[in-house]
Amino acid sequence: MDQTLATSAADIYALGDCAEICGYNLMYIQPISLSARALALTLTGTITAVQFPVMPVIVKSPALAVVSWPAAKEQQGDWVYEGQGMDWLARFQSPSGQLLGFALTGKMVAQRLRLAKEMPALIA
Structure with missing residues (x-):
């Protein structure tokens, strides 16, 4: 379609x-x-x-907040991680550094809107 x-x-x-x-x-x-x-x-x-637009998936769990927006299968790049304990930010970046996907847990979930704005629209 x-x-x-x-x-x-x-x-x-x-x-x-x-x-x-x-x-x-x-x-x-x-x-x-x-x-x-x-x-x-x-x-x-x-x-x-x-x-x-980019529409991150929010998993509503009382044990641990999780938000993700996976990169498309055909996209090339690497995952970069930062955080500790239950608070993690994972960024999937192209070889040129463009953000193509992300996953957030714990307190890092607060960054979802900022990261979504950095990404290209899914269907423009």
Whole structure:
């Protein structure tokens, strides 16, 4: 399916857990909500491509806060780690130093918005 959420069948669109958009299947509230807004505009006459910013996954656990945004499989780079105990920041960086993914635990979770802003959009 393309960025307008159009399927290969004429006048049929899809969103949600079953929809693979530009190669991504994102089963979370934020991408579904963004898709619904774009599709509503398309269905009312304004063809609108969905855009996905970086949307870190938050695991809500009382034992340990965890946030992650994995790098795409085809991306080249290395993981760099910093932290101690239960507070870790892991950055997946390209050979040129561009941030392509991250994982945070404990107190490092507070950096999720800053790191998300450093990354390129998933679908622009």
